[in-house]
Amino acid sequence: MARPLIATKLFIPKVRRHVVTRPRLLDRLRRGTESRLTLVSAPAGFGKTTLLSAWLGGMEEDHRRIAWVSLDAADRDPASFWAYVVSALQTAVPGAGPSALELIASSDVSTESVLTMVLNDLAMAPTDVWLVLDDYHLVDGHGVANGMVFLLDHLPSHVHVMISTRADPELPLSRWRARGELVELRAAELRFTSEEATAYLNDVSGLDLSAVDVEALEQRTEGWAAALQLAALSLQGRQDVAGFIAGFAGNDRYIVDYLIEEVLEHQPEPVRSFLLLTSVLDRFSGPLCDAVTGRGDGTEMLTSLERANLFIVPLDDRREWYRYHHLFADVLRARLLNEQPGLVPLLHQRASAWYEHKDLMEEAVRHALEAQDFNRAAQLVELAVPIIRRNRQETILFGWLKALPADAVRNSPVLSVFYGFMLMVSGDLHGVEPRFEDAERALAAVPSGAAQPWAVTEELRTLPATIAVYRASLAQARGDAAGTSEHARHALALAGPGDHLARGAAAGFLGLAAWANGELSSALETFTQAVASLHASGNLIDALSSTVVLADMWLVAGRPGTARRLYQDALQLAEAQGESVARATAELHVGLGDIDREAGDLAAATRHLTSAGEFFERAPMTESRYRWFVARALIARAEGSPDQATDLLDQAEQIYRPGFFPEVQPIEAMRARIWIVQGKTSEAAEWAQTRGVSVSDEVSYLSEFDHLTLVRLLLAQNREHPDRGAFGQADRLLGRLLASAETSGRAGSMVEIRMLQALSQAFQGHRAQARGMLSMAFAEAPEPAGYAGLFIAEGAPMMELLRDAADHGIAEDHPQRLLDLTAPPKAQVPVPGYRLTSSAEEKLSGRELQVLRLLDSELSGPEIAQALFISPNTLRTHTKHIFTKLAVTTRQAAVRQGRDRGLT
Known part of the structure; x- marks a missing residue:
C-alpha cells in the first residue's frame, strides 16, 4: 500500500517579508529558461530555498506553472520520490500523468515507462513548466539518479528542472555543462556582497551598523547568509556593537548550535573524524591531511567534501589546496579541543614535520609554535633565518621571536643577534646591545673544540661579523660616524673573502659614514662596492634597496641623470622578480617619483607614488616607508596644499626609525621650510631655537640641510623687517657652506647654496649681483634640468628673479624653462605649483x-x-x-x- 502524500511538501514556501532583493542572482536564474537544468548548490544556510521561492514568486500569474517538492530523507525510496514529483506536476499542469501515478507503486513497471507517460503529457502543456526539487541532497543516490537522468535527457524544451542541494548530485553535470544546458549557482555567487549585507543588517534587521562594522562582519562571515542572520540575532540589544563584531567567531552560541545540528552531527563517523583532525590546518592538501590524520584517503576525502559542499573552499584551479570556511573551522577546532585536547599538539607537530620536509619553513615554524614545541620551533627559526634575511621578511621573524620563550631566544646566539636587529628595526635602540652580549656569552660558554648545542649553520659561522655589522648600524642610528666606521672595519676583518653579505653590509656602513662626513667621492666608491657585494651574496632585496641610497649620493653629487638611470635599471630588475622583492620595488618607485617631481613632472611623480603605495600595502614593514610620506608631502606642497603637506610630514615623522641611513634631510626642517613659504616665520623660528641651529655653528654635511633652512628663515625675516646685519650673517653662513660643499665635490649642494645667495642679493636690491649668482647656480649644476623643483619651491621672489634673468639673457634658456613650467596650462584655471606635464588626461568614469x-x-x-x-x-x-x-x-x-x- 502506497504511503500517503504530505500535501504541505508540495507548497511553494512563502517569501518572508523584508527579504533582501538580489537582482544579480535573479538574473542568473532567468537564464534557466534556456536550459534543461538549473542547479543551486551550496552549504547549509546560504539562502538557496529563499532565493528560489523569491524568484518564482515574482513570475507573472499566467506563467506560474510551478511544481514544487520539498524533499526529505524518506523520499530516497524511488517510489516515494516519483510519487511526489508526479503529484507536484499534476498540481502545476492538471491532467499530467494521472495514469503514471497509479503505476508508480507497481514493481512490474519500470521507472522509464512511468516517466515516458509523464513526459508525453508535459509535452502538451501550453506554457513553460518548472519542476523545483528542494533539498535534493537528502534523496540523492543511484535509485533516484537513474530516473532523473532519463527525465532530464528527454525534457520538452518548455519544461525546466531546478534543483537546490547541499551537495552536487550524482548526475552527468559535465555533459550538460558542455552542451550549455546547465545553469549553476554556487556558494561563491550566493555569498552576500557588501551592499547586500548592508541591506540585510540595517534595513531588514534594523541594526543601524556603520559601514566599517558591516564590512568587518561581512568579511568575517564570508557572506554566509545564515551566519549574518545569526550574528544579527546576537547583536540585538548589545551596547558594544563594534567590540562584538571584532570578536565574532565560531564560538558564538548560535553559530555553534547551527553548524553542529545542521552539519556536523549528520556526517558519517569517518567524515566527522577527518573534519576534526584537519581543523588544525589553515590550508591543506591531500598529502598534508594524510600526514596529520595518519590515514591515506586525504585526496579522496577532499574531493568528496567539495562535492558535498561541506564548507570547503578550493584555493587553486587544480583543486590541490583547500581551506574551511572560517566560522566552520572555528567550530571544528572548538569541538576537537573539547573532545580530544591532548591530540591537538600532536596534530600540529605532524603538520610542522610535513612542512619542514617540503622546505615550507614559515608554516613549519607556526605549527611548532602552536604545538608549544619551543625547542623545535627555535631550531626551525634558526634554519629559516637565511631565507628571512634574503627576502627581508622582518615582520615574520619578529613575530616568531616574540612568540618564543625568552630563554629559548637567549640560549641561541643566532636568535639573540637577530632579536637585537629586530629591536633596532622597531626603534628600540636601548634593547639592542644586551641581545648582542647574550649572543657573545652563549658562544663563549662552549669550550673550544666541544660539540656545539646548536646547528652549525652559515649564519652561526659568520655571526661575529654579523654582530659587528649590526653594531655599526647601531652607531649609525646614534649619529656616531666614527663608531660606525670602527665597527664596519671590524666586520670586514672578521668576514672571509666569500662572505659577500657581511662584506657588503660592512662596506655599506663605511660608505654611509663617509657620506655623513661629507666625503662624497669616498662614499660613492665604497657604497658602489657594497651594492655589488650584496648582489654577489644573492641578497637581492638589500641590493635593490641600497640602490636607493646610492642614487641619493649621486643626487648630492649633482647627477640626477645618473641617479635616474640607477633607479630605472634596478626597477627593471625588481619588476622581473615579482612579488618576492615588493618592498624594494616600492622604494625604487618612491625614488623615481622624487626625481620626476624635482624635474617638474608631477603627473609622473604621482604615478610612481601610487605604484609604490600598492607595493607597500603588500610589504608593510620597512625602515624607509617614511620616505613615501615625505615624497607625498613634497607633491602636496607643489600642488599648493601646504597644510596637507605638513600633515603628511607628521605621518612620516611618526614612523621614521633611525639606524640605517644618515639623517641628511631632517623632517622637522622640511616642515620649517613649508612654514617659511607660508609666511609662518614665528613657527619656523621656534624650530630653529628648539633644534639649536645658529649662524655660528660649525658647518658639516649632516647639518647642511638645517643651515640652509635657517638661511631661508633669515631671508624671510629680513624681508619683513629689513636688517642689513642679518643679511650679512646669512651671506657669511652661505659662504662657509659653499666652501665645505666645494671641498667635497657636492655639486647638488652648491646649486642650492648659489640659488640662496642669488635670493639674498635680490632682497638687498643688488639686482646685477643676484643675476650673477643665479647664473653661477645653473653653471654649478651638471644637469640643470633636474633642479626645477628646487627653484620653483621658493615661490614668488624666485619667479621675479627668474623673469629678470630671462629678460637679461642670463643662464641661457634655463630661467625661461622654469617660468614655462609654472605657467598655467591652456584652457585650464591656474593651479599653484607646477604645471602637470602628462601627455594625455584620462577621463573619469x-x-x-x-x-x-x-x-x-x-x-x-x-x-x-x-x-x-x-x-x-x-x-x-x-x-x-x-x-x-x-x-x-x-x-x-x-x-x-x-x-x-x-x-x-
Whole structure:
C-alpha cells in the first residue's frame, strides 16, 4: 500500500517579508529558461530555498506553472520520490500523468515507462513548466539518479528542472555543462556582497551598523547568509556593537548550535573524524591531511567534501589546496579541543614535520609554535633565518621571536643577534646591545673544540661579523660616524673573502659614514662596492634597496641623470622578480617619483607614488616607508596644499626609525621650510631655537640641510623687517657652506647654496649681483634640468628673479624653462605649483565622477561608501583611480582639480 502524500511538501514556501532583493542572482536564474537544468548548490544556510521561492514568486500569474517538492530523507525510496514529483506536476499542469501515478507503486513497471507517460503529457502543456526539487541532497543516490537522468535527457524544451542541494548530485553535470544546458549557482555567487549585507543588517534587521562594522562582519562571515542572520540575532540589544563584531567567531552560541545540528552531527563517523583532525590546518592538501590524520584517503576525502559542499573552499584551479570556511573551522577546532585536547599538539607537530620536509619553513615554524614545541620551533627559526634575511621578511621573524620563550631566544646566539636587529628595526635602540652580549656569552660558554648545542649553520659561522655589522648600524642610528666606521672595519676583518653579505653590509656602513662626513667621492666608491657585494651574496632585496641610497649620493653629487638611470635599471630588475622583492620595488618607485617631481613632472611623480603605495600595502614593514610620506608631502606642497603637506610630514615623522641611513634631510626642517613659504616665520623660528641651529655653528654635511633652512628663515625675516646685519650673517653662513660643499665635490649642494645667495642679493636690491649668482647656480649644476623643483619651491621672489634673468639673457634658456613650467596650462584655471606635464588626461568614469562629487562634501569616507551602496574597499579603489587620473595625492587637491576642470 502506497504511503500517503504530505500535501504541505508540495507548497511553494512563502517569501518572508523584508527579504533582501538580489537582482544579480535573479538574473542568473532567468537564464534557466534556456536550459534543461538549473542547479543551486551550496552549504547549509546560504539562502538557496529563499532565493528560489523569491524568484518564482515574482513570475507573472499566467506563467506560474510551478511544481514544487520539498524533499526529505524518506523520499530516497524511488517510489516515494516519483510519487511526489508526479503529484507536484499534476498540481502545476492538471491532467499530467494521472495514469503514471497509479503505476508508480507497481514493481512490474519500470521507472522509464512511468516517466515516458509523464513526459508525453508535459509535452502538451501550453506554457513553460518548472519542476523545483528542494533539498535534493537528502534523496540523492543511484535509485533516484537513474530516473532523473532519463527525465532530464528527454525534457520538452518548455519544461525546466531546478534543483537546490547541499551537495552536487550524482548526475552527468559535465555533459550538460558542455552542451550549455546547465545553469549553476554556487556558494561563491550566493555569498552576500557588501551592499547586500548592508541591506540585510540595517534595513531588514534594523541594526543601524556603520559601514566599517558591516564590512568587518561581512568579511568575517564570508557572506554566509545564515551566519549574518545569526550574528544579527546576537547583536540585538548589545551596547558594544563594534567590540562584538571584532570578536565574532565560531564560538558564538548560535553559530555553534547551527553548524553542529545542521552539519556536523549528520556526517558519517569517518567524515566527522577527518573534519576534526584537519581543523588544525589553515590550508591543506591531500598529502598534508594524510600526514596529520595518519590515514591515506586525504585526496579522496577532499574531493568528496567539495562535492558535498561541506564548507570547503578550493584555493587553486587544480583543486590541490583547500581551506574551511572560517566560522566552520572555528567550530571544528572548538569541538576537537573539547573532545580530544591532548591530540591537538600532536596534530600540529605532524603538520610542522610535513612542512619542514617540503622546505615550507614559515608554516613549519607556526605549527611548532602552536604545538608549544619551543625547542623545535627555535631550531626551525634558526634554519629559516637565511631565507628571512634574503627576502627581508622582518615582520615574520619578529613575530616568531616574540612568540618564543625568552630563554629559548637567549640560549641561541643566532636568535639573540637577530632579536637585537629586530629591536633596532622597531626603534628600540636601548634593547639592542644586551641581545648582542647574550649572543657573545652563549658562544663563549662552549669550550673550544666541544660539540656545539646548536646547528652549525652559515649564519652561526659568520655571526661575529654579523654582530659587528649590526653594531655599526647601531652607531649609525646614534649619529656616531666614527663608531660606525670602527665597527664596519671590524666586520670586514672578521668576514672571509666569500662572505659577500657581511662584506657588503660592512662596506655599506663605511660608505654611509663617509657620506655623513661629507666625503662624497669616498662614499660613492665604497657604497658602489657594497651594492655589488650584496648582489654577489644573492641578497637581492638589500641590493635593490641600497640602490636607493646610492642614487641619493649621486643626487648630492649633482647627477640626477645618473641617479635616474640607477633607479630605472634596478626597477627593471625588481619588476622581473615579482612579488618576492615588493618592498624594494616600492622604494625604487618612491625614488623615481622624487626625481620626476624635482624635474617638474608631477603627473609622473604621482604615478610612481601610487605604484609604490600598492607595493607597500603588500610589504608593510620597512625602515624607509617614511620616505613615501615625505615624497607625498613634497607633491602636496607643489600642488599648493601646504597644510596637507605638513600633515603628511607628521605621518612620516611618526614612523621614521633611525639606524640605517644618515639623517641628511631632517623632517622637522622640511616642515620649517613649508612654514617659511607660508609666511609662518614665528613657527619656523621656534624650530630653529628648539633644534639649536645658529649662524655660528660649525658647518658639516649632516647639518647642511638645517643651515640652509635657517638661511631661508633669515631671508624671510629680513624681508619683513629689513636688517642689513642679518643679511650679512646669512651671506657669511652661505659662504662657509659653499666652501665645505666645494671641498667635497657636492655639486647638488652648491646649486642650492648659489640659488640662496642669488635670493639674498635680490632682497638687498643688488639686482646685477643676484643675476650673477643665479647664473653661477645653473653653471654649478651638471644637469640643470633636474633642479626645477628646487627653484620653483621658493615661490614668488624666485619667479621675479627668474623673469629678470630671462629678460637679461642670463643662464641661457634655463630661467625661461622654469617660468614655462609654472605657467598655467591652456584652457585650464591656474593651479599653484607646477604645471602637470602628462601627455594625455584620462577621463573619469561615471562612478568616479559620483565619488569625486561626494569627496567635495562634508561626508566622511565610510559615509560616502554608504551613500553609494559600495564597500569602503571599493571606495578606496575608486579614489585611487581618481587621484591617478587627476595627478594628485590628496582629497583636497582632487576636489580643487575637479572644480577647476568643471567636473563637480
